[in-house]
Amino acid sequence: MNFFRIKKTYYSARRLQEIINVFIKHGFGQIIDQIHLGRFIALKKRIRSFGRWPSYKVPSLAERLRIAFEELGPTFIKLGQLLSSRPDIVSIAYAKEFKKLQDRVPPFETEKVYEIIEKELGVSIEKIFDSINPEPLGSASIAQVHEAVLKDGKEVIVKVRRPGIKQQIMLDLIILNSLAKLIEKHVPESKIFDPVGIVDEFSRSITKELDFRREARNAMIFRENFKDDPDVYIPYVFREFTTEKVLVMEKVEGLRIDDVDAIKEKGFDIEVLLKKLIEMYFKQIFDHGFFHGDPHPGNILVTENFQIALVDFGIVQRIDEKFKEAYANVALAIINQNTDKLITEYLKLGIIPEEIDKEKLKEELKEDIEELLFPIYTYRIEEIKISELIESIMKVALKHRLRFLPELLLIDKVLIMLEGLTRQLCPKISIIELLKPYAKKIISKRLHPEFYLNKTLKGLNEFKEAALNIPFQLKTLLRKAVKDEITVRMYHVNLPEFIKDIDKASNKIAFALIVSAMILSSAIMHATEVKPLIYGISLFGLITGVFAFFLGLWLIISIIRSGKL
Known part of the structure; x- marks a missing residue:
């Protein structure tokens, strides 16, 4: 378990660093600084920028963010697609830009397709399918689709989840959740957009999309809803061949x-x-x-x-x-x-x-x-x-x-x-x-009387339940009052963070004063020729000066890496 945690932390840190580097590359270095993630930026890059990030060749923020999402892969492409339908959160300009995101990726190997199907269904391919077309009909970030023929001659579509995609998305969701919390904490104006709420909504959405059993249930509900409609046709789902990673559905012949x-x-x-x-x-x-x-x-x-x-x-x-x-x-x-x-x-x-x-x-x-x-x-x-x-x-x-x-x-x-x-x-x-x-x-x-009757009965039922709960709630309140368990909690929204920042600043000042005192002591020992001497230089003064030099260098590097320079 400890090894698993270490491995997970290692991959999380690597992926976070990759995400940060992509955002910096596309001109979002200032935001990375603002949310205190400077320690994940390479020291060389930090020193080179020295707190001033270069302007990006594409002036539009929305376009730069869309390009960054494309480069970061499936999770971020799906997030952008979700945001494209939420102009009330990201504004119309960003929503329009995110609509350009394309969810097309190269197909994975046919051998992997066969391997996943056999592992999921627990039998060999030959026992289920008469044939499977090795060339996919389509390949997206979560799955790819193949044509196939069952043993009984029925033509079907087989949808197979991309190997490793769930682990990658789950890791990205953990990182996105952490980033959203940091953004809300350090960028107060972002609370209007509710970054944590966006990530939560996205997490629910993409988790559903990863499970093909849910999609199969949706198709079956549609088929039932339209079973008596001669103008609509919903393909049949082969439940016996459908799992979390594999979906087998009737192939529908038709024109777009x-x-x-x-x-x-x-x-x-x-x-x-x-x-x-x-x-x-x-x-x-x-x-x-x-x-x-x-x-x-x-x-x-x-x-x-x-x-x-x-x-x-x-x-x-x-x-x-x-x-x-x-x-x-x-x-x-x-x-x-x-x-x-x-x-x-x-x-x-x-x-x-x-x-x-x-x-x-x-x-x-x-x-x-x-x-x-x-x-x-x-x-x-x-x-x-x-x-x-x-x-x-x-x-x-x-x-x-x-x-x-x-x-x-x-x-x-x-x-x-x-x-x-x-x-x-x-x-x-x-x-x-x-x-x-x-x-x-x-x-x-x-306008129908039944509508008002049902509404009235529903309201009365809710009122009855609320009335029945009042004695229990009063009893609980009185019991807590007698036991002196009623407390009033007050919380200052930004006070803990402010105290932490003050502590960090005061510690750095104290550290700097100690280093200054050591440099001054070294100079005094050298000037008064405190013995023993080496080549006319005080040994204690030299040791103190060298130690002070490295401590001062450490302090400067920590300030640069914190992104607060």
Whole structure:
């Protein structure tokens, strides 16, 4: 166990040094200094820079950060992709830059693919597959995909997790968590962006993506949800051949949805096809409360039977009835150009910092949103671009330091991608027009007496549970009061760190005074020729001077390496 800890610490330190060097290379040396990680910078580089880091040839901070993420590999590329969908955290400029991150890496050896499959399934390849195509269909940072044929002749897709990737990502997550805490501690203005919260959200997201059993369950839920829909096809998952590292799924033959020429050659109607696609997504969001979060053209196929097939179920999201109702209200408020309603519902879907005055915020939001959306409201419904609408609202949210729930942002991302696809293939289709009946359907539920009855019963049940807990809570409080166990804790936010800094500074001053005293003593002993003498130099004076020289040099190096020069 001790050896494992030493090994883990060694690899962590090496990886941290690699990360720091990449950030310095791309012009972030000042931030490394600020978060007190100067000790991980090579002494030669520290002395050369002497606290002044060179400017980088690419002026844009967002672009430099994106290039650094690409160089640091899979974990950071995935982090950048997550941040690309969180403009409320990193700003629109950074989100747009992170969208350029490409998750494509060279494939790993076919022998490794076979080895992983056999180890995971516990049998030889020949007993399961009739053949496996050694050339991968695609290769990404977490997995690569191969075509294969089962023993019974069924064509399948085999997804295999990249060897060692989980260990690498887990190590990077530990380092990212430490970096986030240091950033929050030493860069106070970063707390607005909640670095630790970002890393926690990313950690949950990527951990799910590493386990293919979760993706298999997602696919099975989609298949069940659409089992009676003749326009949608979800591939079958072979559960008996699926593990944490291997996923075997039915191969779907079809055309990419953006392959317009091939679709037209088949005699399919593009407009009808896109309407089916959009309605399928609205069913997922508003009927099922479980939707596919990555609708890029490569994940949507058109089959021979004119069905829409979805593939890749790694990014999905659940939403509850309360969320669906609020989102439907947002859609209707936009359609009806009701700014007050839009603000109220968006605030329900967002996270408002406690220190913000809500009434004042509503007034400021109304003024800003009306100013931004007034030009859009002059358009006809079919002319409104969802991407422009969402970006306008996001700008206002950023201005007022509002956060949005991940579910909301993922729905927004889905709608933007669908709108981009429809405008590319059939501009006359209006997503907002197709959204209208779904929004009205959800709102109409509130007009039914059953809706209010259920809501009332739920409220009464919550009140009953709270009332039943009051005696127990009072009893606990009184018991603690009698035993004198009630304490009031006060904590000064930055006092411990301030005391540590004062201690370090005072220790360095005391150390410097000792060195100065030794140099002075050496000079006095030399001047008064304190015996014994060597070549006319006092031996004690010489020893004291040499010792003082090395102590002084040590002090200077420690100051330089601390990054506080």
